[in-house]
Amino acid sequence: MKKSEQRDLFPGALEMMILRTLKRQPLHGYALVQHIKRTSNDLLQIEEGSLYPALQRLLKEELVKAEWAVSSTNRRVRIYRLTAAGAKHLEHEVSRFEKMLEGITRVLARGES
Amino acid sequence: MNWFKQLFSRRRVYNDLSEEIQQHLQEKIEELVASGMPRKEAAAAAGRDFGNITLVQEDSRAVWRRPSIEGFFADLCYALRTLRKTLGFTATAIVTLALGIGANTSIFMLLDAIRLRSLPVQNQKDLAEVRITDSGHQGMGLNQQYGELTRPLWQEIRDQQQSFSGVFAWSVNLRYVGRGSEMRHFHELRVSGDFFRVLGVRPFRGRLLMPEDEGACPMTSAVARYSYWQGELGGRDLSEGIKLVVDNELVEIIGVTPPELYGMVVGEGFDIAIPYCQGKDELRRDIFEVSVMGRLKPGVTMQRASAEKDALSPAIFEATIPSGRTAHSTETYKHFRLAAYPASTAVSSLRKYDRSLFLLLGIAGLVLLIACTNLANLMLARGSARQREMAVRLALGASRYRLIRQLFTESLLLAATGAAGCCLGAVVEPSARLVAFDRGSRGNSPDGHGLACAPLRSWRSGYDVRRFRSRAGAARYSRRTHLCDENWWPGNDRRP
Numbered sequence: 357m358k359k360s361e362q363r364d365l366f367p368g369a370l371e372m373m374i375l376r377t378l379k380r381q382p383l384h385g386y387a388l389v390q391h392i393k394r395t396s397n398d399l400l401q402i403e404e405g406s407l408y409p410a411l412q413r414l415l416k417e418e419l420v421k422a423e424w425a426v427s428s429t430n431r432r433v434r435i436y437r438l439t440a441a442g443a444k445h446l447e448h449e450v451s452r453f454e455k456m457l458e459g460i461t462r463v464l465a466r467g468e469s
Numbered sequence: 470m471n472w473f474k475q476l477f478s479r480r481r482v483y484n485d486l487s488e489e490i491q492q493h494l495q496e497k498i499e500e501l502v503a504s505g506m507p508r509k510e511a512a513a514a515a516g517r518d519f520g521n522i523t524l525v526q527e528d529s530r531a532v533w534r535r536p537s538i539e540g541f542f543a544d545l546c547y548a549l550r551t552l553r554k555t556l557g558f559t560a561t562a563i564v565t566l567a568l569g570i571g572a573n574t575s576i577f578m579l580l581d582a583i584r585l586r587s588l589p590v591q592n593q594k595d596l597a598e599v600r601i602t603d604s605g606h607q608g609m610g611l612n613q614q615y616g617e618l619t620r621p622l623w624q625e626i627r628d629q630q631q632s633f634s635g636v637f638a639w640s641v642n643l644r645y646v647g648r649g650s651e652m653r654h655f656h657e658l659r660v661s662g663d664f665f666r667v668l669g670v671r672p673f674r675g676r677l678l679m680p681e682d683e684g685a686c687p688m689t690s691a692v693a694r695y696s697y698w699q700g701e702l703g704g705r706d707l708s709e710g711i712k713l714v715v716d717n718e719l720v721e722i723i724g725v726t727p728p729e730l731y732g733m734v735v736g737e738g739f740d741i742a743i744p745y746c747q748g749k750d751e752l753r754r755d756i757f758e759v760s761v762m763g764r765l766k767p768g769v770t771m772q773r774a775s776a777e778k779d780a781l782s783p784a785i786f787e788a789t790i791p792s793g794r795t796a797h798s799t800e801t802y803k804h805f806r807l808a809a810y811p812a813s814t815a816v817s818s819l820r821k822y823d824r825s826l827f828l829l830l831g832i833a834g835l836v837l838l839i840a841c842t843n844l845a846n847l848m849l850a851r852g853s854a855r856q857r858e859m860a861v862r863l864a865l866g867a868s869r870y871r872l873i874r875q876l877f878t879e880s881l882l883l884a885a886t887g888a889a890g891c892c893l894g895a896v897v898e899p900s901a902r903l904v905a906f907d908r909g910s911r912g913n914s915p916d917g918h919g920l921a922c923a924p925l926r927s928w929r930s931g932y933d934v935r936r937f938r939s940r941a942g943a944a945r946y947s948r949r950t951h952l953c954d955e956n957w958w959p960g961n962d963r964r965p
Contacts, residue, residue: 385489385492385493386492386493386496386497403518403519403520404493404497404518404519404520405490405519405520405521405522405524405525406520406525408486408489408490408525408526408528408529409525409528409529409531409532411529412482412486412529412530412532412533413532416532416533422485424485429496431492431495431496432488432492433492434485434488434489434492
């Protein structure tokens with residue numbers, strides 16, 4: 357059940373959302389996932405854990421960087437920050453996604469008429 | 470070297486990850502508790518929302534992993550553990566392999582040095598040696614080692630031949646340098662003036678011998694081999710004028726040969742090259758002391774050169790008949806024939822065991838094959854004993870490919886250890902023999918020793934114990950030495 361929900365997010369979608377969120381402000385993992393959930397009005401139903409492999413992938417490709425800090429609630433957290441390469445990658449991905457979405461929308465619209 | 474850095478920062482990455490996930494769960498629980506949920510329920514809810522923690526950790530770590538390399542290391546560690554558990558099997562396998570590989574390597578090295586490796590000079594393929602055909606000069610006059618012709622014969626050949634662009638003669642002797650208690654022997658390479666030019670050897674320092682250096686006795690200039698110059702002569706600058714006393718004559722070192730030139734004889738390097746000289750008396754016609762070699766002119770084949778030597782033979786031998794011989798002996802001498810033979814590899818007294826060596830290599834190969842068959846049988850027996858283990862691994866979800874890879878890794882480890890054992894043997898053996906053979910006796914020993922020594926002589930140098938003893942003090946002991954004593958060579962009758 358969960359698996360099929362996850363499969364609904366296409367590969368790279370989660371990464372894109374993470375990058376977009378981090379572009380607005382640096383966040384730690386928990387805040388990041390809450391923000392995504394809240395902003396999407398819980399429509400996406402992301403499993404919180406799935407965030408971490410995605411974050412590791414981004415770290416490895418050096419699209420984000422992370423450092424330990426102490427949060428306002430006095431908790432040791434790992435804050436993620438967008439790098440220049442990450443910003444560039446996000447731009448590229450978003451434009452690709454928009455093209456894809458436009459294509460799909462057109463095909464769907466044609467089907468209705 | 471990004472991945473290299475990653476390889477070592479891996480542990481930190483993993484620790485960070487675990488802590489981060491813990492913090493995430495804590496934060497979630499506290500938030501839920503703050504909104505009024507009992508702590509126990511909050512913990513369960515947080516876990517539910519998070520998903521499978523172990524899986525998340527696994528997936529996150531997998532991002533950093535290089536599956537092929539890490540899989541290999543894991544296999545290697547496992548292989549090490551299993552091999553350690555079956556010590557008997559491991560030891561048998563390693564020793565079998567080490568012996569098989571060792572036997573093959575040493576025979577091949579011997580063969581390589583004697584038969585396959587070319588002289589380190591320009592265009593060795595064009596080099597030819599001039600010798601008397603058939604059984605040679607056996608039973609005629611005095612024979613020196615590696616001596617094929619007399620010096621009068623050499624002079625005749627030099628003056629009459631047409632098919633070589635250059636010819637030279639060489640011979641090896643053991644002579645003495647220094648005076649009184651300082652006296653020590655060295656390996657002399659006697660050469661004709663054209664030796665280095667025809668071989669195409671360039672000097673490492675100074676200049677090499679030239680035809681002009683040949684002349685009346687005593688000779689005053691000589692060329693040192695690189696290792697001798699580095700060792701005994703301490704690598705001194707030639708411009709300082711290095712003068713040595715050789716058999717009570719003063720000789721100056723005018724040049725150094727390049728390091729790769731070891732001499733003309735396999736495993737028996739020279740120390741100093743001195744040109745031939747012409748004394749007051751006529752040259753002896755009954756001492757077969759020189760080897761004559763030449764470089765073929767472009768376009769001239771070995772057959773043509775040989776035919777030419779054959780045609781020249783009657784006149785040459787007629788002109789150099791040794792005096793005071795019986796009519797029969799003189800007649801035999803006159804009927805000798807010269808011929809040219811390829812000489813791209815160095816000379817060796819072991820050359821006559823040529824075919825036996827190939828046979829020996831074949832046998833050693835066969836032994837290795839048998840060793841491998843034995844080992845395969847052992848592995849097979851072990852395989853059936855490990856059926857259970859394999860079944861468990863398959864049941865746990867390992868793929869067949871993974872199991873096969875594991876077995877390959879084990880075999881590889883065994884083979885590598887066997888080879889390493891062989892290397893260890895090669896390192897330990899010389900010092901062991903140094904102890905074993907230094908028991909005073911310096912007479913002729915069986916050919917077997919020479920055979921065993923040759924490969925080592927060709928690639929190692931160690932400490933020559935005899936030299937150490939014969940000298941007044943250890944301080945003067947120089948490191949330039951031969952591992953195997955020259956006297957061990959079969960058919961070698963020279964004495965220091």
